[in-house]
Amino acid sequence: MIWLEYIGMIFILIGSLFFLFGTIGLVRMPDVYNRMQASTKTTTLGVLSFLFGIGLIELSWMIKLLIIALFVVLTAPVGASALARASYNAGVKLWEKSIIDKYKERKK
Amino acid sequence: MEGGSSFVYVTIILTLIWLGLIYNPNLSAGMFVEEFFAGFVIALGTSFLTYKKFKGLGIKYFNPRRIAYFIVFLIVFLKEMVKANLHMARIVLSPSLPINPGIVEIETKLRQPSAKLFLGNAITLTPGTMTIDYDDNRAYIHWVDIKSTEIKKAGDIIKGKFEKLLRGVYS
Numbered sequence: 001m002i003w004l005e006y007i008g009m010i011f012i013l014i015g016s017l018f019f020l021f022g023t024i025g026l027v028r029m030p031d032v033y034n035r036m037q038a039s040t041k042t043t044t045l046g047v048l049s050f051l052f053g054i055g056l057i058e059l060s061w062m063i064k065l066l067i068i069a070l071f072v073v074l075t076a077p078v079g080a081s082a083l084a085r086a087s088y089n090a091g092v093k094l095w096e097k098s099i100i101d102k103y104k105e106r107k108k
Numbered sequence: 109m110e111g112g113s114s115f116v117y118v119t120i121i122l123t124l125i126w127l128g129l130i131y132n133p134n135l136s137a138g139m140f141v142e143e144f145f146a147g148f149v150i151a152l153g154t155s156f157l158t159y160k161k162f163k164g165l166g167i168k169y170f171n172p173r174r175i176a177y178f179i180v181f182l183i184v185f186l187k188e189m190v191k192a193n194l195h196m197a198r199i200v201l202s203p204s205l206p207i208n209p210g211i212v213e214i215e216t217k218l219r220q221p222s223a224k225l226f227l228g229n230a231i232t233l234t235p236g237t238m239t240i241d242y243d244d245n246r247a248y249i250h251w252v253d254i255k256s257t258e259i260k261k262a263g264d265i266i267k268g269k270f271e272k273l274l275r276g277v278y279s
Contacts, residue, residue, distance in 0.1 A: 021201070025199070025200035044233055060133050073229070076233075077239070081228060085240050088240065099257075103211045
């Protein structure tokens with residue numbers, strides 16, 4: 001099954017490309033919230049792609065890896081929301097060119 | 109017994125996860141039975157300690173129609189996730205950094221806490237949006253590239269098909 005191994009390697013390569021984009025986003029984005037967006041999305045899909053690629057290389061691990069993937073998808077966005085809300089409540093400002101902040105209106 | 113349905117539900121889910129974790133093509137039948145029962149007993153214990161936290165859930169969610177809706181939800185979700193990443197890659201790689209960020213407010217008709225969790229997670233992982241907080245039936249969303257600030261129109265764009273599919277799962 002040498003072809004499956006090659007396909008798995010391609011998935012791992014795609015995953016690391018997404019990690020690279022996430023890191024570039026982390027450096028280039030202007031504020032905490034935009035940075036969080038860039039890093040959460042790209043690392044989640046990057047991890048999924050990695051796990052799927054490893055599963056194709058070692059087929060008998062596939063079910064375990066899919067369970068790990070499920071937990072990553074369930075927890076990563078919750079962590080991002082919690083961090084974003086915590087930084088908002090700690091007083092981290094939005095980027096000055098942000099056009100609207102409905103969350104502030106709610107807090108009054 | 110009150111909460112019995114959620115007790116059974118949590119036990120079944122935990123046992124299924126355990127089955128996935130112990131799966132191994134070389135496992136002998138005797139070993140499999142031993143491992144299965146060890147995990148099943150621990151699943152019963154864990155479920156007994158935690159089922160009160162899952163009181164909205166129950167065995168009615170094993171209904172095939174709900175499972176079919178959930179599978180469609182997962183497929184749409186994966187597709188949107190790939191789109192979100194390409195969108196994000198395009199933003200961070202373009203020299204002018206074309207963003208237009210802010211926090212908008214949307215409304216949702218979903219009531220169950222787990223439904224809101226799935227909707228919030230789906231929103232966080234789809235193009236350009238991230239859930240920040242829920243306030244009863246209102247969600248506050250950070251949006252990288254705002255297209256509308258009206259509650260209704262923004263909600264339609266952000267929620268997409270997800271809310272409809274989740275209502276299929278939960279109604």
